[in-house]
Amino acid sequence: MEYRWKxxxxxxxxxxxxxxxxxxxxxxLFPIADGLHTDFVTVIWVxxxxxxxxxxxxxxxxxxxxxxxxxxxxxxxxxxFTVGSFLCGVAPxxxxxxxxxxxxxxxxxxxxxxxxxxxSEAFPPADRGRAFGAIAVxxxxxxxxxxxVGGVIIAFTSWRWIFLINLPIGVAGTLWGARVLRPxxxxxxxxxxxxxxxxxxxxxxxxxxxxxxAVTWGLLYGWSTAVVLVSLVLSLGxxxxxxxxxxxxxxxxxxxxxxxxxxxxxxxxxxxxxxSLALFSVNFLLLxxxxxxxxxxxxxxxxxxxxxxxxxxxVGPAGGVLSDRIGPRIVATAGLLLQTxxxxxxITLTDSTPLYLVAVIEAVYGxxxxxxxPANTTAIMSATPPHRFGVGSGVMNTLRNTGMxxxxxxxxxxxxAAIPASIAYQLFVGTISGRLSPADAQAYLHGQALxxxxxxxxxxxxxILSLLRGPRGSPAGxxxxxxxxxxxxxxxxxxxxx
Numbered sequence: 001m002e003y004r005w006k007x008x009x010x011x012x013x014x015x016x017x018x019x020x021x022x023x024x025x026x027x028x029l030f031p032i033a034d035g036l037h038t039d040f041v042t043v044i045w046v047x048x049x050x051x052x053x054x055x056x057x058x059x060x061x062x063x064x065x066x067x068x069x070x071x072x073x074x075x076x077x078x079x080x081f082t083v084g085s086f087l088c089g090v091a092p093x094x095x096x097x098x099x100x101x102x103x104x105x106x107x108x109x110x111x112x113x114x115x116x117x118x119x120s121e122a123f124p125p126a127d128r129g130r131a132f133g134a135i136a137v138x139x140x141x142x143x144x145x146x147x148x149v150g151g152v153i154i155a156f157t158s159w160r161w162i163f164l165i166n167l168p169i170g171v172a173g174t175l176w177g178a179r180v181l182r183p184x185x186x187x188x189x190x191x192x193x194x195x196x197x198x199x200x201x202x203x204x205x206x207x208x209x210x211x212x213x214a215v216t217w218g219l220l221y222g223w224s225t226a227v228v229l230v231s232l233v234l235s236l237g238x239x240x241x242x243x244x245x246x247x248x249x250x251x252x253x254x255x256x257x258x259x260x261x262x263x264x265x266x267x268x269x270x271x272x273x274x275x276s277l278a279l280f281s282v283n284f285l286l287l288x289x290x291x292x293x294x295x296x297x298x299x300x301x302x303x304x305x306x307x308x309x310x311x312x313x314x315v316g317p318a319g320g321v322l323s324d325r326i327g328p329r330i331v332a333t334a335g336l337l338l339q340t341x342x343x344x345x346x347i348t349l350t351d352s353t354p355l356y357l358v359a360v361i362e363a364v365y366g367x368x369x370x371x372x373x374p375a376n377t378t379a380i381m382s383a384t385p386p387h388r389f390g391v392g393s394g395v396m397n398t399l400r401n402t403g404m405x406x407x408x409x410x411x412x413x414x415x416x417a418a419i420p421a422s423i424a425y426q427l428f429v430g431t432i433s434g435r436l437s438p439a440d441a442q443a444y445l446h447g448q449a450l451x452x453x454x455x456x457x458x459x460x461x462x463x464i465l466s467l468l469r470g471p472r473g474s475p476a477g478x479x480x481x482x483x484x485x486x487x488x489x490x491x492x493x494x495x496x497x498x
Contacts, residue, residue, distance in 0.1 A: 019142025062394025077110025082170025133320020140313020418447025
């Protein structure tokens with residue numbers, strides 16, 4: 001087997017574990033709350049803590065991988081995620097579970113920041129879309145498995161097994177990755193030691209942490225509180241300080257400012273942010289709709305979300321291959337347009353919409369995602385110089401996850417403004433009994449339509465930005481955006497590019 005496919009298999013195991021975890025936890029929120037005797041706020045933190053941490057450290061850990069070895073950081077991420085999963089599975093309280101989800105999030109940040117970098121290193125530029133499309137299959141299959149396996153676990157065993165099932169996957173993935181992934185080549189004789197920009201890393205981490213903390217606090221306690229306002233102001237100030245430091249003072253900046261002078265890179269990462277901001281909440285709102293309006297149980301509602309994952313998994317490889325052949329702009333924009341059509345249809349949902357029509361809309365939405373993500377990821381990594389693959393991957397994941405957190409917060413805010421918070425909580429953890437009352441159902445549908453309308457505006461902006469990124473641009477990976485700093489690790493032996 002060629003090295004590139006061995007590397008793909010190792011990355012696929014990590015992606016599968018992350019995909020399963022992203023869906024299975026949502027099914028277990030009520031059993032977790034009931035088993036640990038915890039409250040609504042703590043249950044939300046079980047979801048958000050993981051997202052916040054994996055977002056906060058994405059760029060920093062991507063840069064660490066560039067400097068000290070992507071294989072090493074990827075395998076460390078596997079180990080940390082596996083340990084975090086074990087701790088989550090034995091957590092004695094809600095607060096401790098939130099803390100252990102932080103450990104999981106650090107592992108996820110290490111995995112995701114270095115996985116796309118390793119794939120980009122292993123596959124030649126002309127085949128990267130194919131690789132990212134194949135990873136889309138893994139994410140789709142993992143999402144399906146998360147729902148199916150999660151349903152079985154919740155029905156027949158303890159919620160703790162939704163975390164403990166990661167242990168064999170994590171151990172196997174760590175051992176397989178150690179066997180097949182090639183280590184970074186040693187530094188040339190006489191080359192200076194790698195330098196990590198601690199000041200820049202600290203400023204960025206503090207800035208993104210405060211931003212995401214403000215969004216989360218606003219969701220839970222109100223957007224006009226002093227904590228939210230102070231956190232937003234401090235976050236803005238730290239982002240400005242980070243930009244000035246990187247541009248003027250950093251010896252070897254974490255994010256080279258020349259990245260954002262490249263139109264393809266800048267437009268692509270911002271498009272990823274807008275797409276996540278617009279659409280991450282769609283699955284949550286569809287689950288709420290199927291529970292509260294259609295009167296389905298949380299497990300049955302989760303099964304009816306499967307068309308999204310299945311369609312994305314089926315179309316993902318085609319999206320990747322097409323982006324290799326005709327360029328990412330057309331393919332990614334076509335995917336966004338399909339998702340725009342799906343959003344327009346979702347805005348019109350009523351209490352009498354047939355479930356088969358909902359499934360068709362979901363399938364269109366999934367096809368759009370299957371086209372968009374492989375193509376857009378190809379554009380980002382193609383515009384990233386090889387010795388900075390980790391940073392390019394980190395920027396993409398950080399902006400995407402930031403959009404996810406903000407989308408989650410804004411959609412829940414729209415819903416809690418429309419219906420009582422107690423009902424929103426029951427929808428969130430899956431304990432609603434039957435349909436909402438006619439008055440609450442109409443209020444919910446109004447709030448859902450408002451949330452989808454905001455998403456539609458954001459998605460139209462993403463479509464415009466995707467078109468403005470320009471055509472293929474320079475050949476993928478052939479011309480670095482900035483001179484390679486002395487002492488930076490080499491891309492790898494030529495054999496790795498076969």
